Structures are given as structure tokens and as C-alpha cells.
Amino acid sequence: MNSVSRSRRRRLSAAAVLGAIALTATACGGGGGSGEGDTVVIGYTGPLSGGGAAYGENVKIGLEMAIDDLNADGVEVDGNPVTLELKSLDDKYAPSTAASNAQRLADQDKAPVVVSPNAGAIKAIQQINSGRSNFLISAYTSDPAIVQADNPLTMMIPPNFESYAEEFSETAMEHGGKKLALLGTQSEYGQQWTKSIKDAWSEAGGKIGGDNSVDYATVSDFAGPVSKALSEKPDAIFVGGPSQPTALIMEEARKQGFKGSFLVMDQAKLDEMATVTKLDNLKNSVGVLPVSEYEDPGTEDFLKKFAEKAGEKKVPTSETALNYQGIAIIAKAMEAAGTTDDPEKIREAISEALPEVDDKYKVNGFPDEITEQGHLLNPNLEATFLNEDGKYTKVPIEQVSDDK
């Protein structure tokens, strides 16, 4: 009996210890390094597997490109050279996982900055980034809620999506007509868009049909929802979700004989959509300006480098471009602040860093100021209208304030 119990005891505690070992392993895993000041880890947690994987990958490419270029140019923080290093973790789009990842990046990899490309995740991370552990969130989402949270260590990169609603509505109305059908995706973000478009459209004096939003991710055949939307005989349709499904919806609508104009949510990129459907199906629609249409000093080189990295076929999107800019800004802010491990200082230094950033990093509408709440503002924000002969014409956008 005793012999049994002893061996048993050993076994069970062994099993238990295994847990502890695993833990310490993670604790040490990838850790260290950054302390010496020569390497600084930029953390990234995003959807690298599961439904959002493609999106997460696009962001990641932008980060990698920026870090490669910055290291090539050399970053120098108060006197000594610094190498940036990207450490990315997969959160499968789950906010709580994202927060755990961020915590891990901050604790083990001493990352002063963690990039996250999704509103839910950012909200979860904001619970932990300014308290017992401190790190700056480089937030890639156009949901103003995350700056409304008044988190001292958040930098919001893209423009507030609410800015688009008004211009989109007017443009679409003049090329289409007064009756709008809603066919956006059933995601958090899609629904917020739908709402703001609704308001803007009725403000501009248009009529709105029923809300036919569907979950682009789970619908196996778009024909149904489209037929339903068209049955209301709209002059314009609001669509948008990931580029490719959005493209399919527009194609289906054209197939079913829709002649009017499209309002395309910023998540979908017209040029990326052109890779899965004929450009004809996309004409007469207003959306965000493709990266390739920007005329910023760095854009051309950026496009070349992107093609080398991701292949000719892949279309560079603002997820990639804006995060490329974002890291450049942060690196400059580190230099300006003279520190790589004090998030507050880095955050403060951003505004003085902005004008300092090298032109090569200005690729997709570069910001010239950062608001109190931490929102990067691009002075001349532009959207685009894809006209009947497949040309992108620019549409200047007036930016709205982030406050509720």
C-alpha cells in the first residue's frame, strides 16, 4: 500500500509539477533580451488563424515591412542604436485571448508597444495597459469608442469611420438616387457603419429600406439576401465587410440587374475586390481610396517593397500601409522621448515626432497631429468614387470629432 501511495504521490505531483514547468517555460519563453536596450520588441496580437486570419496577416505584413526598413535606416535612442523586433501572437479574434497575449508581450518580452487591429480586443487590452503593467496600444480600428475610453496609452491610427458617412451618402445619392438598401455585414463594426450611414442618409433627405444586414462570414449563398434587398427597388446599396465577400455581393446585385450606386464600407477595399470580380461590377461606387491611388512621397517605394514581400498578385491595403506608418511614428517617438521602455513618455513624444518622420514612411495619408485622446489625424483625408469608366476620382472627407 505505502509503496503504491508513494509511487502514486510521485506521479500525481509530477503531473502537477508539469503544469508549473510549462508555466515557467512560458514565463521564460522568448523573454529577456529587451532589458539591455539594444533590442526593443514591438508586440502584435491579432487574428492569425480562424475567420479573421487574412486581415490579421495584412496588418502583420505592414509591421514587418516598417520594422525592416527602420532597422535598415537605424533607430537611435539617446545615443545608442536600437534594433526593433516584431513578436506576434495569434488571438483568433477573441478579446480575452488578445488581452492575455498583450499582457504576455508586455511582461515577458518587455514590449513598450502592442499593436492590435480589432476594437473588441483593444477594449479588453485597455483594461490592463495602464495600471500594474504599462504599454502603449497601437490601435488599428476606426471605432471612436476606443479613444472615448480616455485611455492614456492608446494611439488610434485610422480615421474615425463616422467621418465617411456624410460624403459617402451625398456622392452615392447624386450618382444613384434617393432610396437606400442596407446590406452590410452583421459584425460589430458593420453594424456601427450601418447605423451611421442610416443617419447620414436620412439627414441628406434620402429614403431607407429595411435592414438586410447578413453575417458575411456565415452566409453560404448571397443570392438570397441580395434578392431581398433588390426587391425594394433601391437606387443605392450600402455594402461592406471583408473585401472578397463584399465583391461577391456586388457582383450578385449586378447579376440580378441592379444599376444604382454602392456605398462601400471602409473594411472593403475596391482594388482588393477587383481581384475576385470584374471591375464592371464595382463601378459607380464610393469607398476608401486604394493605397495605390495615394500620392504621398513614400507610396511608390512602399508599393514596390510590398510587391517584393507579398507577391505581385496581392493587393496592398490600408491595414498594411497605415500600420507601416504607425510603427514609423512610434519609432520616431521613441527617439524623441529618448526612451524605449517608458510608454507614457513615448506617447507624449508622438506629437513632436510626427513632423520628424522621414518622408519614405508617408504612404497612405500621413497624420500631422494626434488628439488629446490619442487619435492620429490626417489633415486631408480622401475617399474615392469609382466612376463608370473604372477611374478612381478622389472625394475629400471632412473629419468628425471623436466625442460622442
Place this chain on the structure above:
Amino acid sequence: MTMLEIRDLGKRFGGLDAVKDVSLDVEAGQITAVIGPNGAGKSTLFNLVHGFYRPTAGTISFKGEDITHSSPHRTVAGGIARTFQTTNLFDDSTLLENVLAGRIVRSKSNVFDAVFHTPRHRRESSINEDKAMEALEFCGVAEYRHDLASNVPQEVQKRTAVAMALATEPELLLLDEPAGGIPEEETVDFGNLIRSLPQRGVSVLLVEHKMTMIMGLADTILVLDHGQKLALGAPAEIQSNPDVIRAYLGSTAQEEN
């Protein structure tokens, strides 16, 4: 005194009658047997008494109390236990655990007693163990108590099934072919076990094919055929009853193959 009173009991499955106008009195302290060819409705009768099936006609009353529509749980709690034709034990458990399971119906203590370790809980647990051991010993299989049910010989399993039933402290025990599958030479001992039940205050209603055994055991015998009463009486009468002989021999013939 009449323990179980069955009146004009009937059960229809779809079109056909499994049991039809069967009436039977089981006297306290007696052993009553039900015999009949296969598909004569013996097991159905058991299931009706036990509450597995709901009768479509007639009434059953136990100790003067109507139990025609009571659930198995209520029947068992009321004092009627049963065993199955095919030995039915919890195979991966030891015999003791099996018999202890029979105590569940007599356990009052609930989760909270268990969690807060109340005196009631302690009292009950030890009572349960004693009763279970007693039942095992009574059935003469105590020495196997730690063997897995699947590892012991047929006869021990059969006896354990009885012990498990006894653990529920029944006043009436329904035995469905208790000696089925037991080698002839052991049926005698097994018969003795059954015969000793009434002294324990447990009346018995059993279905059995082994005629020799029945004739030696039963005080009263009910003969069923096609779900209906063919004859009722003491062993002697039954043996001499021509209908019975016809029906029964007929059926034993088909049982051979």
C-alpha cells in the same frame, strides 16, 4: 393476508394483447410462481407490476394500496423489488458497490448532507454498508464483494442480483427466471436461497422455466398462455391439468431449438 392483488390486468401493444384479464393474489410469506411458454406475457406482467409499463386495463394494489400507475421509483420505495431475466449488474463495479446501489432508494441524505457531512449522512452511510454486507452474506456471496461483477461466475452474479434487490428492503420480490443459465447441479442451492426468503419477511413472485425447481418451490402457480390465465393453483393441481401439459410441452418443444 394478501400482499399483491392483481385484478383483470391488461396490456395492449399496438394491436395485440401481451397480457389480458389476468387476476392474481400473492399471499404474504408465500412463494408464487408464474409459468408459461415463451411470449406468454410473464415478463410483461412483471413490468406492469413494477411500473415499467402502464397497464391498459385492470388494477394492481400492494398491501391494499393502489399502485396501478405508480412509477418504478415509487413501487420500489413502496417495497417491491425485482431482478431481471438476463442478469443485470453494473459490470465494472464490485459486487459490494452493486448491492450498495440498491440502498439508494432508502437513502434520505442529499447533496447538502454530503457536503456538510451531517450526522444523518454519516449514520446513513454506515447503515447502508451494514445492510449491503448483510444482503451479500445472506445470498452467500460476501467473499466476492470486491470482485468486479463481470469477473464472477454466472451463479454468483444471479445471487448478487438477488442481494441487490434485497438491499432495497422489499416486502415482495419479483424474480424473473432467477436460475436461468445456472448449471442444473447448482439450482438446488439456489432454490434454497429463494425458499429462505419468506422467513426473512420477503414474499416472492417468480417466473421460472425449470419445472422441477418450481414444483419444489412454489406454494401457488399461475400458468399464462398468450397473455391469459390458463390455470391457477397448487403445484399438484397444475401438474395434472391437461391444458397446461398441452400448452407447456408444446412450448418446451419450441424452446429446444
Place this chain on the structure above:
Amino acid sequence: MRLTRAALMPAEDPTIMTLFIQQLFNGLALGGVYCLAAIGLTLVFGVLRIPNLAHGALYMLGAYITYFFLTTVGVPYIAAIGIAAIMLFIVGVGLERLVFHPLRNSPHTHHMIAAVGAMFFFQALAQAIWGADFRRMDTPITGELRILGAEISAQRIVIIVTAVIVLALLALFIKRSIHGQTIEAIEQDRVGASLVGINPSMVSMLTLGLSALLATIAAGLVAPINLLSPTMGDALNLKVFAIIILGGLGSLPGAIVGGFALAIAETMTATYISSAVGEAVAFIVLVAVLAIKPNGLFTKAVQR
């Protein structure tokens, strides 16, 4: 509010008839896909008694392999589907050998988790090979048909027709061919089957292979009207389970009726009530039906 609007719409809307026809065909096409996927799953259940949660992953894999042969290798559409179907048949057999066969005596909890593990693996694999990006699969079948004023794309007609043909062939296979009969035999009675000398593990392999094959055909058909992504199977998975449970586990007619019924219910509720309800309807129906008929509509002698 949305409800009332939907309720009024028919009255106001002149194209109500067209819309209905349109949606009916969309529903039928969707139903065809659901059936093909569900049949395989229900067969697997009938024979192996396991809810194969990896079915959606097989469907996804089938789509990608079809895509590979069609786009990358450049064989004709039908051939691509054919080749993919055969390859998936092999994958299915492998899955049975490596995962389900070792578990044949374990409770279904184990199967489910093992299947989930396999699913994770397949998805990660697909992403590793083809990347996370959505892929579009072009089909030679183009153009629309006008039916009572409704625009129906040829692809959808093809889906419906193929589904019917495949189902017919399957029925024939099961009734006529030895293998088919053994499958049916085992479905009805494992023990009996093994007594008359049928080799269950042989049949198990066959069945899983067959289910993967059917899933691939479904995927190959639907891929052109949707997109490929490593997670494309997820949405389908739950629905297909709802279908086979609704129809009664292991029942082929159940799966067919359930498939079309749920598909049409889905499109119609999405049209006349709301897309959110459309998404949930499969499960609401399921809960409702099982609440009344705990063993599904076409219960077979599946349960012990």
C-alpha cells in the same frame, strides 16, 4: 418594427411573386448543398455511431483541392471535382483508420474531441498551404435563367440538378451494390451484420470515405457562388448537424427532407422576417422538433 414591415411588404410589393420564386430557387440550391453534406454525415453516424465534427473541415478541404486542380493545375471543372472527391475519399479513409478506428470502443465524447482535434489540424493545414486569404473559384458554368421573372444563375440550377442526381445514385448504390447493402445492413443491425460475415471496419472506412466524397461534391458545387477560406466549413458544420438530428440520426430520407426544409426555411425567414432569425431558424426548428419528437422526424432503429 422590422417584423411589421416584413408583414406589410407583400401587399405593397409588386415583385412579390418574383421575389418568392427567386428565393425558392436560392433555397433549393442551398438545400442541395446541405443535403449532400448532411447525407454523408448521417451515413457516418448510422454506421459508426459517431457525430463527426470534422465533417465541415473535410468539406473545406474538398473545396480547396477542387480549387487546386481547377485553377492551379487547370483541369476542367467536373474533372477537378472528381479528382478532389477521390482524394477526399482517401482522406476520409485515413481519418477513420487513424482517429476513429482506435476509438471505436470509446464513448462519443472521445470521438467528438478527437474530431475537433482533426478539424483544427485540417484548418491550420489549409491555411499553411493556401494562406488565410479568401479564394475565388471561377466556374465555366455562367449565365442566368429567367424563370417566372426571376433571375436564377445557371450554377444554382446545376447545384440543384447535381444534388438530385447524386442522391439518386447514392440511393441506387445503397440498394444495389454489395458495399451499399452492407452499409445499410450495418446501419440496421451491427451485431447481426457481423454475424453474417460483414467486416464492420471495412464498411466503416468505406462510409467515412463516402461521406468525405459527398462533402467534396457539395463543396465543389458551392465554391463558385461563394469563397474559399480555411474556416468555410464552420458555418456549415453546425447547420448540417441540426439537419441530421432533425431528420433522425442515420436516416437518409431524414437528411434529404431536413436539408431542403431547413434551407428553404432559412432563405424564407431571412426574406420575410430578418436575416438574424434566418441564421437562427435552423436551431429554433431543431429545438422545437426535438422538444416534441425527441428522436427526430424520421427515426430509425439507430438508438440502443
Place this chain on the structure above:
Amino acid sequence: MNPMKNPRIIGTIAVIILLGLTPLAFAQENYAMRVITVGMCAAIAVYGLNIILGFTGQLNLAQGGFFGIGAYGVGLLTTDYDWSFWAAFVVSVIGTAVIGYLCGLIALRTKDEYFAIFTMAIGFIIFLVISRWEPVTHAHSGVNNVKFPEGGGLIDFESPVAMFYLVFAILLICVYTTYAIRRSSVGRTLLTIRTSEDLADAIGVRVGFSKQLAFAASAVFGGVGGGLYATVVGFIGPDAASIDKTFEFLMFILVGGMGTVAGPLLGSMIVTFLFELFQDFQAYRFIVLGPIIVALVIFAPRGIVGYLGGFVDRRNRRRRVEEARGADDDLDSTGASTSGGTGDHRARNVADGTESGAGRTGGTPSPEETK
């Protein structure tokens, strides 16, 4: 013989102590603390699953849903309605119990795979409601700034360590409850149902009623786990109720060992760490993890605890069988030979892990022993 001689107890206690001490090692490691604490929340829900699946043998796939209900109950009540955490916690646990009970009423009409997939549907509907009912649940926007538990000025639950011990304490209660149920007649009732519902019926077990209670109980544990999870994480989105959660839980219980007392805890911890370890593989970790999961299910079907336990039990039983045989002719002699109690004393309590003497030690017979 004294409880401290029983390997199971020792093992379980060892695990618990080890876990209880982790803050000493990692108090400064917010990440480690977070992972462990979240893991413990899951473990609580897994203990619920253990009751309905491990003991009663009903594969309930709605557990993720109940977890979500608990989480959203606490989340919404403490934010939109500004309740105190404790009030919200109690209410949402009760709420989960009620919902669980009602679901049970329908769900338990079905059996086996039907039950499994039916509950899967229930879980999915719960998820759909949470992720679509925007006005109430904020759908995908989730619930932000869930309140920390009020420490009444004594404890500050904003400190991860305090939070850790809160969850740890509640977890202990779950472990003990499981242990108590396991060895009581209640536990035996459930195990009886798991083995054979007909036979259970025959010996007067109230099958339907017991299943109903077990189901509700498992839902409650799910709610408790979810409620704590909400306050630990601070932000919850619909993924808290997703079907993946259910499968996570299943994985935990399977790896740990169904129907055992230490299993759910061990399983939750080990698998959680496994997942964290493989994080470095990012998108491709499942190419490795998938097969690992499959292998675990195939090669350790009864889980870690189940495996170790089963093998101890066989040893013990073999020994007792011999003693029992001997014991019948001469109780005392055999009794004297081993640690206290007579042959059949030990016999009794080990057989079912009930009271008296060694009974306390028979605490957690493996499924092997009572299945």
C-alpha cells in the same frame, strides 16, 4: 487507516497546494497570474461538466452557453445597471440555474447523441442571442469595464493576487463539493444512471429527476465560472459563450479525467499551459496541437487522473480481494495485518468511498472503480 495514506487525496491536495502557492512565484508576473486565474475560472465550469458528463454520463454541449450567461449576467448588471459585483454574481448564478433547469426539462427528453447535439444547438442559440441582441448585450461591441468584486475596504480585488485567491477559494469549494457528491449516495445515484438507466430504474433510482438536478447543477457551475471570468477579464465579448468554449471545456475534462475529483483542475491547467506554450507557433500551432489532442484522446482515454487512479485501484482491489477472502474465516488476523480496520471494514468504505475509517480515504475512486 489515516487519510494521509491515500494516494488520491495526497495527489489532489498536492495539486491544490502547488496551485495555491503559484502567486508566491508569479505575483509579479501579471501574465502568468492572468493565465492561471482565467484557467481556474474555466476549471470551475469544467467541474460542472464533470457532474453531468463525468458522473451522470450525459454529454452536455451547452456548457459554453451557460458560461456565457454567467459572464454576461455579471458583465451587464455591473455596467449598464451598475449593480455591485456580488449582487450581480449571485443573481446571474441563480439566473443560470433557472435557465439551466428549463433547458434540462426539454433537453433530457432526448438521449445519447441526440442529447449531445441538442444541447449543442441550445448552446449555439445562447451564443446567437448574445451576439445578435444588440440593444441588450451590445452584440459584438461586448461589455466593457466589468466591475471588480467589492472588497469592503478589506481586500483590493484589483490586485491580481487577491483576484487569484478569490477564484481559488471558489474553485476549492467546487473541488470539495465534487468530492463530497462523489462519495455520497447522491454520487452513487448519478454513477448508477451513467452505467444503466434501466437498471437504475429497477432499483428505484429517480432517473429523470436526478438527471434534471445534475444538469441544473452543471449549469450553475458554468454560471459561477462565467461570472468570475467576466470580472477577471474586465471585458467580455460574445466569444465568451461560443461553442469553442464548450469544446475547450471538454478537452480539459478529457485530459484531466472524467468523473474524477482532481481531473478537471489538472486538465484545465495543463491544457491551458499547453495552448500558451504553443502560442509561439502562431497560426500554425494547431498543426501540432490538433494531433496532440487526438493522441491524448486515443492513448489516455481516461485522462491523467483516470489513468493513474485506475491503476492504483486495480492494485488495491486485488489486495482487498485476497484479504476479503481471508477475512471471512478470521477477521482480526487480517485486520491487524494492515493499517487499522478489519478486512471487511476497509472493504466497505473503499468499495464506494463512504464513511468510517478508511472511508474518508476512499475519497475519489476512479471511474474504473465505480463505473
